[in-house]
Amino acid sequence: MTARLADIAAHAGVSEATVSRVLNGRPGVSSATRETVLAALDVLGYERPVRLRQRSAGLVGLITPELENPIFPAFAQVIAQALTRQGYTPVLATQTPGGSTEDELTEMLVERGVAGIVFVSGLHADTSADPQRYERLRGQGVPFVLINGFCPEVRAPFVSPDDRAAMRLAVTHLTSLGHRSIGLALGPRRFVPVQRKTEGFLRAVEERIGLPSGDAERLVEHSLFTVEGGQAAASALLDRGCTAVVCAGDMMALGAIRAARERGARVPTDVSVIGFDDSPLIAFTDPPLTTVRQPVQAMGQAAVRALLEEIEGTPAPHSEFVFLPELVVRGSTAAAPSSSGRSERHDDPPGG
Secondary structure (H helix, E strand, C coil): CHHHHHHHHHHHCCCHHHHHHHHCCCCCCCHHHHHHHHHHHHHCCCCCCHHHCCCCCCEEEEEECCCCCCHHHHHHHHHHHHHHHCCCEEEEEECCCCCCCHHHHHHHHHHCCCCEEEEECCHHHECCCCCHHHHHHHHCCCCEEEECCCCCCCCCCEEEECHHHHHHHHHHHHHHCCCCCEEEEECCCCEHHHHHHHHHHHHHHHHHHCCCHHHHHHHEEECCCCHHHHHHHHHHHHHCCCCEEEECCHHHHHHHHHHHHHCCCCCCCCCEEEEEECCCCHHHCCCCCEEEECCHHHHHHHHHHHHHHHHCCCCCCCCEEEECCEEECCCCCCCCCCHHHHHHHCCCCCCC
8 A cells, every 4th residue: 555655646746645635535635636646546557446436427416304394305306307407317315214324325425426416404504513524525526515504614505595584574474463472483403594593583573573582582492393393382382372483394384283273273363373495285284374485496406506517617606595585475374363362262371
């Protein structure tokens, strides 16, 4: 190995340490130097390691956290269509409970020589995860783009909806209907979109209702991004006297409707509910769900454009492309109930 490193280093005009970094897929080497080292491998007759062989011009990986939430198949469809139109074949890799992790799926795709990878709501959105995994991927020469969840430590194009604006739209709509006790149901605190939605919600409540952020924090309930999670969070918020609940996802909103009905409240007469995503078929729920539409089409197409620029050697800016969401008003929101109507539905806690 030492002789091999020395030969390659001498031919490429670089240090043995640089050759070692290239062969092991480590970061800290420019793309030009990496290509010089790989060319030296070829000229000297050494076989490239599997992960460094010429990448397939046709395959692009797409990693999603799950497919049960319909927003992820929606992203997958848009991204797959955009890739297919450009002559690429999408390879969908989905995490499953007890199954493959994001890192394992990434390794599998790299071993198969994909030209690039799109991550949707991956570990880049989790502030407790180590962002170095993406630097290591960059060190292997694999271009990638990340959707939903910005991490300043990762040098790559990001595509996100404006989560703060989404909450402003929701709160403005509800206050225009007369609601003054509005709750927010969302997922775990560690996720970037959750943090941004919380910030937007607290600011909107202060601006529209005059409730300081410190007081409004009691109206924020963290749970899981599921129907059951939305039901649990909404139940807690209704116990605090909320007449409206904004949810960080459509699945959570369906759980909020279930929570209201369990206590004999009607949606939207007694309780208004707003979702987020506008995932497929959500317009056909009972009642049809008012929601903040995530611009999936525009975001998916932008992610593919940025990735193809990276693949073609003209890197997109390593920054965040932010897309404005849209409020879609349907049947799950209505005018706030009177105070007498509220007291008939449930007992408010002291000071609630």
